[in-house]
Amino acid sequence: GxxxxxxxxxxxxxxxxxxxxxxxxxxxxxxxxxxxxxxxxxxxxxxxxxxxxxxxxxxxxxxxxxxxxxxVGHNLIINRxxxxxxxxxxxxxxxxxxxxxxxxxxxxxxxxxxxxxxxxxxxxxxxxxxxxxxxxxxxxxxxxxxxxxxxxxxxxxxxxxxxxxxxxxxxxxxxxxxxxxxxxxxxxxxxxxxxxxxxxxxxxxxxxxxAGTIATDTGGTPLNFLHVQNGFAGTGTIENPYGTLTAALADAAAPTSIIYTPHGGTFVENVNLVAGATVLSNGPAQTVTTQIGDQQLPFSGSVSGLTGLPSIVGNVTLADDSTFSGFDVTGGMTATAVNNFLVETSQVNNPAGDAIVVADVDTGEFRNLQVSSAAGRGLLINNSAPILSDITVTSATDDGIEINTIATDRVLALNNFNISGVAGQGNDANVTGAGMLDLSLTGT
The missing domain is CATH 2.40.160.160 (Inverse autotransporter, beta-domain)
Structure with a gap:
């Protein structure tokens, strides 16, 4: 001064x-x-x-x-x-x-x-x-x-x-x-x-x-955070976090909470999301909607792009109304008969089969992903119509993306898709039943 x-x-x-x-x-x-x-x-x-x-x-x-x-504890303090x-x-x-x-x-x-x-x-x-x-x-x-x-x-x-x-x-x-x-x-x-x-x-x-105020949603309910950090076995507070994502997802509050890895890490486990849960890493800049607008989470934004994200070694199963963001997954990702989910800013690399499998999904979204498979397809979309945007398939031993429509009419758009290094077709679309497929490709 x-x-x-x-x-x-x-x-x-x-x-x-x-x-x-x-x-x-x-x-x-x-x-x-x-x-x-x-x-x-x-x-x-x-x-x-x-x-x-x-x-x-x-x-x-x-x-x-x-x-x-x-x-502080399970809360986010904003407006400090x-x-x-x-x-x-x-x-x-x-x-x-x-x-x-x-x-x-x-x-x-x-x-x-x-x-x-x-x-x-x-x-x-x-x-x-x-x-x-x-x-x-x-x-x-x-x-x-x-x-x-x-x-x-x-x-x-x-x-x-x-x-x-x-x-x-x-x-x-x-x-x-x-x-x-x-x-x-x-x-x-x-x-x-x-x-x-x-x-x-x-x-x-x-x-x-x-000292600021406790962050709430737009309806006034405090946002609840369950923190996860390698080497701990706590209760999910920032001071005493859970040690695994599975433990956090087993918490009774998980369906209405934000599960967050504030310090990144590597999690060797299969991750089965529960309905309503939000699972975020600190890799990309993560924001939540509060009573005073969108607020960035502490420690987030440590990674630029999709390289160096916190990692999961295991399979990920999506659930209704769930959000999954900011991880490098070595394993497969599946969404079966679930809706209103969001997967973003992640990598999915499956050495043993199809990278992402979506079946019987009416609404859901995948965006800003990098996908590869050493033993199958990049994406397999069966009888589904998720939103797909800004996805790069870097390698696959089969098709880059395979779309199968059977008995139900589907409208599907591929926005900003990049497919390379695949052994099969880049985009393989099949209609085998009474259903119709309205497929559009933009920037792909």
Whole structure:
């Protein structure tokens, strides 16, 4: 961060007192956000009593700095933020007797800050200050409030002042009285050297945090997450996840939950989805719909494309109203007499048979997939009409995709299909019964 101050001070010789006003620009950079503010202050410095007051005004367009979403237990916390606080402080101080050209002062004061909807705080402050020969200022303060608690701070300011003597051009009137003080100087008579005292105020932007809210669906029901991570055998919280996808799917809450692998991994198991379940990996950027719109899941987006996805070594069986996203499957995938499912952003590589088999499906969707088979077809679509888009078949020992329609009329579209390296036909469509097949190919 940084600060820029512009100040004006006036020394009243009759009263032996300095009056000042100042304005400042502050910038504070955190790990996540940058904040800006304007600060204004007034002061009155004397031989016995000092007074000052400050006002801090953050940029109203940058009061909230967003923080990443966060998991806690089974919940997703969204709308988290760092918040710049608007506030001010006052302090009144007394000058202590000068000892060996060292001045010291003690101050008492108070402050108030508003958190723009995250609460406010007020507190008291005690401060001690020592100044040595106009060269060093040492500052120790203790303050207490209901938000930040009791804190102690220490500050040190150093200044080097140098006279530019001939041959440099000399000022018509010396400025020595503003920067230097003789040991015999009597502050009861003249405090003009304090015209160059440091401006005392809070130089960083005071920040608090908004803890956020629990993510819900658009109807207000909290989203429930069951986390899975290799090496654990827990209850599905982010702190104590399940160790296998099978264990998470056996949870009574699985049909209405999002099963998530926040740290990826390799899962050696057959995965049988249950109706309504959503199974997501952290590979692609994963979003969920919440009360404030779509929100990205923490840790997701670790992979670009379909290479390096978390892996499943085993077969995957789809279920009604299920979602499966972000895995590299070494095994087969089947959907039999189920509907309204979604499979996306995954690889399916079956070394022992057809990669994807779909039978008796009226509604379902496969998109953004890479498919291969070392012992069969890339996709086998029997008496079904799923949505198929953005699918690449890289190899197969039989057809790239085989479509069989028997007794039921079907409408099927292949959008952005790429088929290569297959031993049979790229697209093999067959009508063997009374049903009709309306097949369209786009970008294929």
């Amino acid at each position: 940084g600060n820029v101050d512009l100040a004006y001070r006036y020394y009243n010789t009759d009263w032996n007192r300095i009056f000042g006003v100042y304005g400042s620009y502050d910038y504070t950079q955190t790990d996540n956000n940058g904040f800006r503010q304007l600060a204004f202050g007034i002061e009155s410095l004397g031989s016995i009593v000092d007074f000052r007051g400050n006002l801090y005004l953050p940029n109203i367009y940058e009061v909230r700095g967003p923080l990443a979403n966060q998991f 933020a760092e918040v710049a606080m608007t506030g001010g402080d006052l302090e009144l101080g007394v000058n202590l007797p000068v000892i060996q050209n060292m001045r010291s002062r003690v101050f008492v004061g108070g402050y108030f800050y508003d958190g723009h909807g995250t609460g406010n705080t007020s507190g008291w402050k005690l401060r001690g200050e020592a100044e040595l020969n106009r060269t060093a200022w040492v500052d120790v303060a203790i303050q207490d409030d209901n938000l930040f608690g009791r804190t102690v701070s220490f500050g040190l300011s150093m200044r080097y002042a140098h006279r530019f003597l001939p041959p440099f051009r000399q000022a018509e009137q010396t400025m020595d009285h503003k920067f230097f003080r003789e040991r015999t100087a009597n502050s009861d008579v003249n405090i003009s050297d304090r015209l160059t005292d440091p401006i005392n105020r809070t130089r960083f932007i005071v920040l608090t945090s908004d």
